[in-house]
Structures are given as structure tokens and as C-alpha cells.
Amino acid sequence: MLVGPQPLPRRPHPKFIETQGRLPMSLWSYVPHTETAEGGLTGARWAAVGTAMGRLHSRLAAHPAAAPTLEPGAAVCDVAASRDRFEHLIHAYKHMPRLGEFETWALQAARERQAILGDVERALTLLPQLTVQVLHGDTAGPNVLFKDSEIAAIVDFRPAAPGYLAWEIARLGCDPKSVLDNSAESWLTGYTDLTLAYRDANPKASVDDLVSSPRVGCAAMLCSAFPLSVPVERPHILDAAMEAYGRVRHEAALMLLDRLPVMEEALRDALR
Numbered sequence: 406m407l408v409g410p411q412p413l414p415r416r417p418h419p420k421f422i423e424t425q426g427r428l429p430m431s432l433w434s435y436v437p438h439t440e441t442a443e444g445g446l447t448g449a450r451w452a453a454v455g456t457a458m459g460r461l462h463s464r465l466a467a468h469p470a471a472a473p474t475l476e477p478g479a480a481v482c483d484v485a486a487s488r489d490r491f492e493h494l495i496h497a498y499k500h501m502p503r504l505g506e507f508e509t510w511a512l513q514a515a516r517e518r519q520a521i522l523g524d525v526e527r528a529l530t531l532l533p534q535l536t537v538q539v540l541h542g543d544t545a546g547p548n549v550l551f552k553d554s555e556i557a558a559i560v561d562f563r564p565a566a567p568g569y570l571a572w573e574i575a576r577l578g579c580d581p582k583s584v585l586d587n588s589a590e591s592w593l594t595g596y597t598d599l600t601l602a603y604r605d606a607n608p609k610a611s612v613d614d615l616v617s618s619p620r621v622g623c624a625a626m627l628c629s630a631f632p633l634s635v636p637v638e639r640p641h642i643l644d645a646a647m648e649a650y651g652r653v654r655h656e657a658a659l660m661l662l663d664r665l666p667v668m669e670e671a672l673r674d675a676l677r
Contacts, residue, residue, distance in 0.1 A: 436550055439557045443546030444582030446595060449554040454577055455599035457549075457556040459606025461541060462570060466609070468539040471567045478532025481569050481621050484522055487628040491519040494630055497637045507648045511633045514655050518627055521662070525627050528620055528665060533613045535621070536570040544577045571614045574603065575622025581650070581657035589660070593668055597675045604676065616672045623661035626654060 446454065466473050498504065498512040541548075542563025550558040578599050584592055600615040632651040635643050661668070 436552075436558045439550040439552050441547045442549035442551055442577065442580070444580060444586060445546070445551065446578070446580060446583040446599075447587070448595075450551060451578075451595035451598040452602040453551075453554055453556050454549065455602030456606045457559060458544065458574060458577070459603040459610065461559065462538070462573070463607040463609065465539045465541075465565075468565055470565045471539055473536050473538035473570075474567075475534040476537045476569070478535040478569075478571070478617060478621065479529040481532070481535070481572060482525070482529060482624045482628040484526045484529065484628060487630070488519065488522050490630050490634075491515050491522070494634055494637060495519065501637075505636075507643070507651070508636045511636060511651065514651075515630070515633050518630075518633075518655075521627065524662065525624050528662070529624055532617055532620060535617060536611055536614050537567050538570055539565050540568045540570070540573045542566065542568070542573075544573050546577065546580045546582075549577060569621060570610075571618040571621040572625055574599075574615065574618040575625070579619060579622035579626070579657070579661065581626075581653040584657040584660060585653055589664060593671055596668075597672060600672060600676060612673070612676050615676060616669050619661055619668050619672075620665050623658055623665065626658035627662065 442450070442454065494515050495512065498508060498515065501508065504512065540563075541559065543561055544559070548559060548561040549556065550560065578596050583595070587595065596619070600618075603615065604610055604612075632647050632654070635647060635651070
């Protein structure tokens with residue numbers, strides 16, 4: 406018996422976004438011939454980053470979700486929670502049946518972090534009140550695209566939520582590879598260029614936010630268990646790149662902690 410073509414099933418009518426209420430959307434376009442800012446902050450790129458972030462934060466300060474406020478800088482990190490987190494992480498490593506090279510290093514690094522959390526806590530108590538406002542939410546190096554020395558795009562915005570302005574500045578300016586791939590003096594020169602360009606683009610920015618940003622970034626990195634926790638909690642994402650990132654992030658944070666007073670004095674002098 407011959408069977409002719411069967412009618413296709415009826416497809417449901419599409420649902421239009423505007424009929425579902427007001428929903429946030431992420432709009433993307435391809436930006437060709439670019440590279441990320443990860444580990445690549447050198448030369449004129451420092452000032453380009455400062456200008457772009459200054460303009461972005463100036464615009465986001467007018468976001469209807471939340472007006473900028475001043476909050477205690479010490480609250481940027483919960484040191485007590487971090488102390489508990491490292492204690493549990495160390496316990497988990499000690500009870501693993503076998504530790505590889507990275508796991509052995511991560512256990513030692515977790516112990517080192519736990520031992521210096523008192524220093525981190527004292528560093529936080531010296532912070533003034535800092536600006537909290539709506540931010541991009543994830544200004545890590547992979548989310549900032551360069552075309553030569555100019556910013557081509559900033560991508561991967563998080564939902565609008567308030568956070569510490571100083572942390573978002575440090576998130577990019579204190580990129581671990583940028584810190585370690587330069588001498589301490591060269592990195593500080595670049596970071597100073599970033600803050601000066603930022604202030605030009607966002608004149609309402611507080612000097613305290615800019616000067617305190619390395620301290621905030623350093624404390625946040627030292628209080629974070631990532632990626633030391635990856636072999637315990639998400640071993641499936643552990644690879645050579647993650648291991649390398651863990652090592653440079655730890656080393657960069659320790660270097661920043663050791664040099665905070667010198668860096669802050671230099672930044673305050675430059676921003677007068």
C-alpha cells in the first residue's frame with residue numbers, strides 16, 4: 406500500500422517576550438579581531454581600562470535599582486566565614502585517599518591562607534567607608550575585549566545588583582597575571598594610570614574608593630577559597646589552566662598584601 410506524505414504537526418504559536426511582563430535580556434553581537442584583557446594589561450591599556458570602567462560606573466550610578474551609598478569598607482569580606490570555609494577545606498583534603506601534585510599544593514596554600522586571615526582582618530579594619538552601587542558584576546579579564554590598545558567591548562553583564570565599587574576596579578586592575586607579569590613598580594605605574602583615567606571619566610568617584618581598591622581586591626582574593634576548592638568540590642573542571650590560575654592568584658594576592666601601604670601612599674599622592 407502506498408502512503409503519501411503525512412501532514413506536519415502544527416507548531417505552537419510563539420510566545421512573545423513582551424506578553425510575559427518586563428524581563429531582562431542580554432544582547433550580544435560578534436566583535437571580530439579582539440583579545441581579552443586577561444593577563445594583558447600593559448602600556449596604554451591601563452588607561453583605556455580606567456576610562457571604560459569610569460564611564461560605565463558613572464552611568465550605572467544613575468541606575469533606578471539602587472542609588473549609590475556609603476558602606477563600611479570592612480564589610481567587603483566576611484573573614485569569619487572564610488576562616489570556617491578554609492577549615493572545612495583543609496579537613497576535606499586531609500581525608501582524601503590520595504593527593505596529587507596540585508592537591509598537595511592547594512592544601513598547603515589553604516593552610517597559609519587560614520594562617521594569615523588575621524592579617525587580612527586587620528587590613529580590612531583600616532578601610533574607610535566605600536561606595537556601594539550597581540555594578541557590571543564580573544569585570545574579570547575574559548569579559549573585557551581589546552582591539553589593539555582600545556576597549557572594543559565589555560561583555561557578560563550580571564543582573565543589576567549593588568556591590569563595592571572598589572572591588573570591581575580591583576577585579577580587573579589586580580588581575581593576577583598582570584600583577585605577576587610585571588615588576589611591582591611597573592604594575593603600580595600601570596594601576597596609577599588606570600585610576601587617573603578612571604577619575605577623569607568619572608569625576609564624582611571618591612578618592613577613597615580608588616586608593617582602597619588594591620586593599621579590597623587583595624582581601625577578597627585571600628578570603629576566597631576558589632580555585633583551591635576545585636579538586637574537592639568540582640574536580641571535573643580541574644585542568645592545567647585552572648591549576649595555573651590557582652597558583653598565580655595565590656601568589657599575586659600575597660604580593661599585594663605585603664605591599665599595600667606603599668601602593669596606597671603612591672596612589673593617594675598621584676590622585677591629589
